[in-house]
Amino acid sequence: MRLGAGKIEGILLDADYKDTENASVIRLFLRTESGIKHFEFPSFKPYFYILTDGSLTEKKLLEIEFGEKAAKILAAERMEFENAENAFKIYFSKVSDLMACREEIKHVKGVLEKREYDIPFSKRFLINNALQPMNMIEIELDKEGNATSAKAKELQKSKFKIYSIDIETYSPGKFSSAKKDPIMMISVAGKDYSKVFSYKKKLAKLEFCKIMQNEKAMLEAFVQELKLLEPDIIVTYNGDQFDFPYIKERCKINGVDFKINSDKTEPSASRKGMDTAFRLKGVQHLDAYQMVAFLTRFQVINLIKYDLESVSAALLGKPKDKFDFKNIQEVWEGEKGIEALAKYNLEDSQAAFEIVQKYLPLSIEVCRLGRLTLYDASRITGGMLVEQLLIIKSFEQNLIVPSKPHESTVTERMSQEVEGAFVREPTHGLHENIAVIDFRSFHPTIIITHNVSPETIDCEHKECASGKNVSPTGHYFCEKNQGFIPRNLAEVLKQRFAFKNEFKKAKKSDENYDLLFAKQWAFKIVLNSFFGYLGYPRSRWYCRECGNSILAWTRHYIKQTMHRAEQDGFEVIYGDTDSAMLKLGKKTREDLEKFVEKVNKEVPKPMELELENFYKRGIFVMQKSGNKAAKKRYALIDYKDNLKIVGFEYVRRDWSNIAKQTQKEVIEAVLKEGNPEKAAQIVKKRITDLKEGKVPKKELVVFSEIQKPLEKYDIINPQVSAALKARKKGVKIEVGTIVGYIITRSGKSISEKAELEEFVQEGNYDADYYIMNQVLPAVERIMQELGYTVEDLKHGGKQTKLF
DNA sequence: TAATTCGCTAGACCGA
DNA sequence: TCGGTCTAGCGAA
Numbered sequence: 001m002r003l004g005a006g007k008i009e010g011i012l013l014d015a016d017y018k019d020t021e022n023a024s025v026i027r028l029f030l031r032t033e034s035g036i037k038h039f040e041f042p043s044f045k046p047y048f049y050i051l052t053d054g055s056l057t058e059k060k061l062l063e064i065e066f067g068e069k070a071a072k073i074l075a076a077e078r079m080e081f082e083n084a085e086n087a088f089k090i091y092f093s094k095v096s097d098l099m100a101c102r103e104e105i106k107h108v109k110g111v112l113e114k115r116e117y118d119i120p121f122s123k124r125f126l127i128n129n130a131l132q133p134m135n136m137i138e139i140e141l142d143k144e145g146n147a148t149s150a151k152a153k154e155l156q157k158s159k160f161k162i163y164s165i166d167i168e169t170y171s172p173g174k175f176s177s178a179k180k181d182p183i184m185m186i187s188v189a190g191k192d193y194s195k196v197f198s199y200k201k202k203l204a205k206l207e208f209c210k211i212m213q214n215e216k217a218m219l220e221a222f223v224q225e226l227k228l229l230e231p232d233i234i235v236t237y238n239g240d241q242f243d244f245p246y247i248k249e250r251c252k253i254n255g256v257d258f259k260i261n262s263d264k265t266e267p268s269a270s271r272k273g274m275d276t277a278f279r280l281k282g283v284q285h286l287d288a289y290q291m292v293a294f295l296t297r298f299q300v301i302n303l304i305k306y307d308l309e310s311v312s313a314a315l316l317g318k319p320k321d322k323f324d325f326k327n328i329q330e331v332w333e334g335e336k337g338i339e340a341l342a343k344y345n346l347e348d349s350q351a352a353f354e355i356v357q358k359y360l361p362l363s364i365e366v367c368r369l370g371r372l373t374l375y376d377a378s379r380i381t382g383g384m385l386v387e388q389l390l391i392i393k394s395f396e397q398n399l400i401v402p403s404k405p406h407e408s409t410v411t412e413r414m415s416q417e418v419e420g421a422f423v424r425e426p427t428h429g430l431h432e433n434i435a436v437i438d439f440r441s442f443h444p445t446i447i448i449t450h451n452v453s454p455e456t457i458d459c460e461h462k463e464c465a466s467g468k469n470v471s472p473t474g475h476y477f478c479e480k481n482q483g484f485i486p487r488n489l490a491e492v493l494k495q496r497f498a499f500k501n502e503f504k505k506a507k508k509s510d511e512n513y514d515l516l517f518a519k520q521w522a523f524k525i526v527l528n529s530f531f532g533y534l535g536y537p538r539s540r541w542y543c544r545e546c547g548n549s550i551l552a553w554t555r556h557y558i559k560q561t562m563h564r565a566e567q568d569g570f571e572v573i574y575g576d577t578d579s580a581m582l583k584l585g586k587k588t589r590e591d592l593e594k595f596v597e598k599v600n601k602e603v604p605k606p607m608e609l610e611l612e613n614f615y616k617r618g619i620f621v622m623q624k625s626g627n628k629a630a631k632k633r634y635a636l637i638d639y640k641d642n643l644k645i646v647g648f649e650y651v652r653r654d655w656s657n658i659a660k661q662t663q664k665e666v667i668e669a670v671l672k673e674g675n676p677e678k679a680a681q682i683v684k685k686r687i688t689d690l691k692e693g694k695v696p697k698k699e700l701v702v703f704s705e706i707q708k709p710l711e712k713y714d715i716i717n718p719q720v721s722a723a724l725k726a727r728k729k730g731v732k733i734e735v736g737t738i739v740g741y742i743i744t745r746s747g748k749s750i751s752e753k754a755e756l757e758e759f760v761q762e763g764n765y766d767a768d769y770y771i772m773n774q775v776l777p778a779v780e781r782i783m784q785e786l787g788y789t790v791e792d793l794k795h796g797g798k799q800t801k802l803f
Numbered sequence: 804t805a806a807t808t809c810g811c812t813a814g815a816c817c818g819a
Numbered sequence: 820t821c822g823g824t825c826t827a828g829c830g831a832a
Binding site: 271272275381382383384386418419420421422423528529531532533534535536537538539547551576577623624625630631632633647649652654714715716717718749750751773777 | 804805806807808809810811812813814815816
Binding site for chain 1: 825826827828829830831832
């Protein structure tokens with residue numbers, strides 16, 4: 001359609017391919033000055049590799065027919081790879097021909113293996129042409145308007161057109177069903193833009209409402225508006241599962257064209273792992289719920305609950321009022337309070353919009369790093385991101401990519417046991433003047449230091465078998481040739497440190513502050529995912545013995561460091577995986593710094609021990625049962641009075657606020673003020689409040705995730721019991737639902753007493769439970785270290801002794 | 804379709 | 820009714 005040769009610039013939004021009768025053709029979607037356009041690349045053909053015994057020729061390959069349609073290889077080319085022999089690159093006209101061939105090629109005489117046959121065509125194009133979605137690219141067009149080349153342009157700060165949408169649906173029964181229940185309203189929010197589409201006349205007086213005749217007209221107006229706005233990104237909150245499939249179904253029922261893809265076709269749900277995702281072509285669908293899951297996976301954020309209200313409150317500091325959906329039917333039909341519903345609908349869109357604004361830079365860095373569309377980048381896992389990066393590196397370094405393992409291999413790999421890290425049993429009690437030291441990027445630096453890689457393990461060189469890369473497991477790694485994994489990981493590590501340093505120097509007011517934060521974090525994500533990927537059963541670069549060797553080295557190095565510290569006169573009080581806690585005693589900070597320096601002269605580069613911080617005071621407690629000090633739970637306070645609480649109930653979502661808050665205040669009184677009497681008073685006060693029935697229910701909620709279908713539980717614990725009761729009342733409980741429950745006064749066992757928060761009246765709580773099973777256990781072992789018993793705590797101070 | 808192990812704790816379940 | 824065992828969930832690294 002587009003005629004005339006020339007160049008076009010634009011932001012790359014998407015890549016896919018289109019099938020014509022004879023060919024599969026790559027298309028790139030660009031945000032150009034005149035809107036979102038797509039361009040076709042007919043010269044790029046689908047391909048994969050075969051490894052042969054050397055007996056095959058190009059001519060022979062071209063004669064073979066595959067599948068029912070007798071698909072043929074378009075062209076075959078001999079290839080030279082460092083890590084494979086007698087390889088051919090075989091091209092096809094269509095992806096369907098490739099698929100037919102890859103099924104049958106193993107039966108061709110002379111073919112030993114197929115490789116890179118499962119890399120999607122459009123992803124292949126982005127990888128091979130070094131194209132980064134969400135970045136500027138330049139395309140060259142020939143006279144017919146076909147694109148002949150595409151190349152990345154210089155990095156630039158991009159502004160995207162982002163609009164967020166949300167729907168409210170009619171739900172006379174328990175849940176809405178797209179087949180019969182209409183959409184009541186649709187909100188759209190963007191920068192300086194707010195609109196709600198509906199069809200209730202009463203809403204007309206709200207300036208942001210656009211009122212149509214009926215649902216059909218509303219849907220038409222909404223689709224029309226999207227076409228007009230032409231966003232680069234459409235944001236939803238759970239649009240993968242709910243909004244988009246629902247809108248699509250309602251459009252179908254009402255006979256409305258839902259052609260919002262940038263190529264004017266209808267979008268559809270696609271599989272993404274176990275779930276379905278909703279992919280748009282060109283314009284990118286960014287599901288903020290998926291984005292939040294992504295941020296959680298990579299520990300950028302840590303939230304208790306993942307509904308939009310909680311996420312908005314936690315990330316934006318804006319608590320949203322929850323609409324009372326119990327009466328939604330009356331509201332809609334009687335129109336009483338319907339304005340509040342419209343406002344609520346709009347606020348949902350706005351909240352999702354703002355969440356995306358805040359974290360989009362990180363997702364965009366992942367797009368660039370992995371040459372992934374925003375749709376893919378925002379839903380990717382750590383393992384998949386590492387794999388993508390290694391595929392890119394293989395292409396750049398002229399290496400052929402290993403295949404994914406068969407299912408039987410995966411099962412076998414899953415059954416392999418691996419010994420993990422070392423955790424030292426702490427010295428319990430209250431300690432003063434503590435230093436925490438740790439190895440920065442421990443796993444990655446061990447991989448690089450000892451050249452750990454699937455191709456370097458137990459190499460044929462005799463010298464390597466007794467050299468510096470012999471792991472405590474007995475396996476050894478080549479000293480002569482740097483492995484694929486360490487080589488590329490070293491590059492990631494270097495970039496991560498560079499960006500991290502740049503970010504540290506940056507000021508919040510700097511223009512590129514957010515960008516630097518995103519960059520260093522994106523590299524951190526990849527860096528930390530490499531080790532897991534080596535031991536991940538579906539990995540293409542799986543190496544269990546590599547993983548075991550790395551872990552054996554972590555145990556070796558941290559124990560050695562602790563030993564050295566003791567030799568130098570420090571008291572080691574704790575350590576976990578990559579860290580050690582030292583009591584300075586009579587030693588000075590300078591002594592400690594010298595010690596760190598000394599260790600760093602001993603350990604090979606790029607391994608490095610760092611001083612994390614000095615702490616004024618710290619406390620370690622005993623296990624609840626068993627006569628040992630508890631690992632992975634402690635509290636520290638630094639010299640600026642910052643508390644660091646680790647592992648305790650305070651950081652866990654499955655404890656009530658009242659227990660957590662009391663624990664925090666107790667820790668504060670003990671560590672900051674060194675005042676256990678005050679701590680005892682705090683506990684006493686809480687017990688009194690509980691007894692008097694004064695405690696508001698939001699302080700009593702315990703959160704827990706339902707991790708499997710309710711029927712599948714062998715043991716009915718409190719959260720399952722509460723969930724089962726709630727389901728009967730019409731609450732939707734799915735795998736992954738996080739329920740908040742309260743222990744009430746009605747029932748015998750704790751499970752019987754558990755009810756979802758929303759069904760509990762203020763004041764209806766089992767005070768005894770909250771005293772004996774929440775508040776006291778949370779503070780008991782802390783106070784025990786200071787010589788206080790539970791009885792002391794109940795009375796608000798130490799009981800006078802008889803003597 | 805999916806990174807891992809180590810560790811702690813609660814509360815149900817179950818047999819004596 | 821008691822205490823041991825098991826299921827379940829979450830956090831540290």
